[in-house]
Amino acid sequence: MSLPLxxxxxxxxxxxxxxxxxxxxxxxxxxxxxxxxxxKVGDDTRSWGPPFLKDDDGRExxxxxxxxAANRGKKSVTIDMAQPKGQELIRALxxxxxxxxxxxxxxxxxxxxxxxxxxxxxNPALVYCSITGFGQxxxxxxxxxxxxxxxxxxxxxxxxxxPDGAPGGGPMKVGLAVTDILTGLYAALxxxxxxRDAEKTGQGRYIDLALMDTAVACMANQAMxxxxxxxxxxxxxxxxxxxVPYQAVPTKDGHLMLAVGNDGQFTRLCAAGGHPDLPEDPRxxxxxxxxxxxxxxxxxxxxxxAEKTTDEWIVVLEKEGVxxxxxxxxDRVFEDPQVIARGxxxxxxxxxxxxxxxxxxxxxxxxxxxxxxxxxPTLGQHTRDVLGGVLGLxxxxxxxxxxxxxx
Numbered sequence: 001m002s003l004p005l006x007x008x009x010x011x012x013x014x015x016x017x018x019x020x021x022x023x024x025x026x027x028x029x030x031x032x033x034x035x036x037x038x039x040k041v042g043d044d045t046r047s048w049g050p051p052f053l054k055d056d057d058g059r060e061x062x063x064x065x066x067x068x069a070a071n072r073g074k075k076s077v078t079i080d081m082a083q084p085k086g087q088e089l090i091r092a093l094x095x096x097x098x099x100x101x102x103x104x105x106x107x108x109x110x111x112x113x114x115x116x117x118x119x120x121x122x123n124p125a126l127v128y129c130s131i132t133g134f135g136q137x138x139x140x141x142x143x144x145x146x147x148x149x150x151x152x153x154x155x156x157x158x159x160x161x162x163p164d165g166a167p168g169g170g171p172m173k174v175g176l177a178v179t180d181i182l183t184g185l186y187a188a189l190x191x192x193x194x195x196r197d198a199e200k201t202g203q204g205r206y207i208d209l210a211l212m213d214t215a216v217a218c219m220a221n222q223a224m225x226x227x228x229x230x231x232x233x234x235x236x237x238x239x240x241x242x243x244v245p246y247q248a249v250p251t252k253d254g255h256l257m258l259a260v261g262n263d264g265q266f267t268r269l270c271a272a273g274g275h276p277d278l279p280e281d282p283r284x285x286x287x288x289x290x291x292x293x294x295x296x297x298x299x300x301x302x303x304x305x306a307e308k309t310t311d312e313w314i315v316v317l318e319k320e321g322v323x324x325x326x327x328x329x330x331d332r333v334f335e336d337p338q339v340i341a342r343g344x345x346x347x348x349x350x351x352x353x354x355x356x357x358x359x360x361x362x363x364x365x366x367x368x369x370x371x372x373x374x375x376x377p378t379l380g381q382h383t384r385d386v387l388g389g390v391l392g393l394x395x396x397x398x399x400x401x402x403x404x405x406x407x
Contacts (some may be wrong), residue, residue, distance in 0.1 A: 003030025004365070009390075011093050012074065013102040014038065014083075015043040015176050017147070018131050018211065021184025023101055026191070027073030028361035028373065034097070034386055035071065035377070036090060039078040039405060041240065042379040045065060051243030058355045068376045072348070072358050076377035077386045080405055085113045085406045092391050094119045094126060098198070099191045103119045103131040106141050112347035126204040127194040129187050135210035144209050149219070154179070159222050162237045171235065172280035183214040204403075244290035244297050245269075248327060253309040263287060268320040273304040322384040348375035383407050 008031040010114065020035075020043070027033040037043055049064030060247060077093075079112050080086040091113065094100055102109060102118065109115045116128040121293040130136065151173050161172030171232040177300055189207050194205040223232045228235010233241050238257070240246035243268070248255045260266050263279070263286055270278040278300055279283055281294040290297045305313070310326055317324045328336065343360055348374070356375040387393045387407065401407045 005192070006030040008032070008099065009097040010034065010099040010101065010191075011012070011090070011097040012099065013090070013104070013109070014131065015103065016045060017070055017180040018183040019101045019103040019187065021043075021181055022129070022131075022187035022191070024070050024072050025073060025185060025188040025361070026099070029364065031099075033074040034093060034382075034390075035074040035076050036079050036081070036093075037076055037276075037379060039080050039407065041378070042076070042078070043071070046379065053353050053356055055352055057291050061352050063376070063378065068356055068358060070287045071376035073373045074377055075382035075386055076380055076381035077383045080406050081112055081114065083403070083404075083406050085401065087114060089387065089401075089406070091116055091119065091209060093123060093386075094129070095122045096390055097123070098125070098127060098195050100126060100129070101187065101191070102126045102129070104340055105144065106130075106132055106136055120204060120206075124204060125198045127191050127198055127207070128204065129191050129207040131183060131187055131207060131209050131211070133210065134212050136208045141210070146157075147180045147211065148173055150179045150211045150215050154212060155219055155222070158231045159219075159235055159241075161235045163235045166237065169235070178216040179211050180331070182218050183209060183211050184317075239294070243287060243290065244294050245301055248300075249302060249305045251305055251310045251313055251361065254315050255327050256310045257325050257327055259325075261323065266290070267321050269301075271305075271315065272316050272320045272322065273307070274300075275300075275304055310405055348371060348372055350375040351381065352378055376378075380407075 005026060009032040010023060010026050011029050011037045012019065012033050014020055014023065015037075022033065023292060035043075036378075045067040046063050048066040050060075051065050052060040053063045053065055053068060054060055079089050086316055094114070101316075102114075107115070109116070116130070119128065120126050132141070133141035133150065134143055151160075154173070156179070157171040157173060160174060162169045164170070165279045187207070190207045190209065192205060198204045221242060225231045225233050236247075238248040243261060245258050245260050258269070260269055266284070266287075267279045269277075272275055282289065283296055284290055284300070292382075294299050308316070314324060314326065333339055339345070345356050346360050347355040348358055358373065359373065361373075371395070384398050387401075393401075398407070
């Protein structure tokens, strides 16, 4: 079987993370993703290091590993969109594409004739997704939006971190650009849905996607704690606002993440720790009781959890069907037998470094015999192949464009 998006061409005008993450997800599913970058400079994240990708001799290449995280499986084409001839090339590519991704400021591409209104006249079936911090409308539309500020404004930081008064208390940012990544995934979902509709109707769509909208939408149960329950959630560290015990607990030699999701699991946890009487306490019997008496539950459990090492608890609790896990550092993550068995690390052939490490897409479809993904491209690696193959430009024309600094 071929991958489901084989035959779909994506023109990726985005950079940094949200847009590139969307393009990478589409490439993982078989789409041809043409990433347009600035000549000689490229995507900003190419320089966001150290660390940088190293070649076979251990020497640093010009590509930061940050760039590798979001550009697997793409083709890199360098075009100067500030020049009229560069704009013509991009328009020609858009005419032959199904999807365009971009994350310029609101209205930023209109001056180049690369906005949706301009490109849709050339290709009425084109699906065009604009990713911005705050969307195309509203009082903040003109503002630049970055992941950290969106984490703050969306409420995410208000529920992340230790509570006030606790050691290290205060708002905390998630340890990666989670709003960018989630927005990228929504972008991929949206353009695939719109492209499916365009196949039936011949009419493309414009998608207005905002980091702020995504972050608020992904507040999930925390948003509903306020909207449906009138409770403004606060920071609970690793604990869960609606389930107890569901948090990291100290063990004899470190910490263990408990994820006790129902009353039966709580009963088995207590029995495994030699305290089968705890669930009989009316404060602890049901989850709603444990949430109301969170502090008392943890006072009773913490001495018990400190009696065994993390590894000992994992053996005991896995046998009893109580969800738990170690708090792994990333070196341990990629040594984990499950991660190894699922092949989550892949080393793709790279024209400069020999191979480049990447993380496998989590999507696994029945009948999927996908080959090893292409490594993230070097800057301009596919410029002549794409412009020659897709647009039919000959070597003489390509050399002239190169001499003028357009490609």
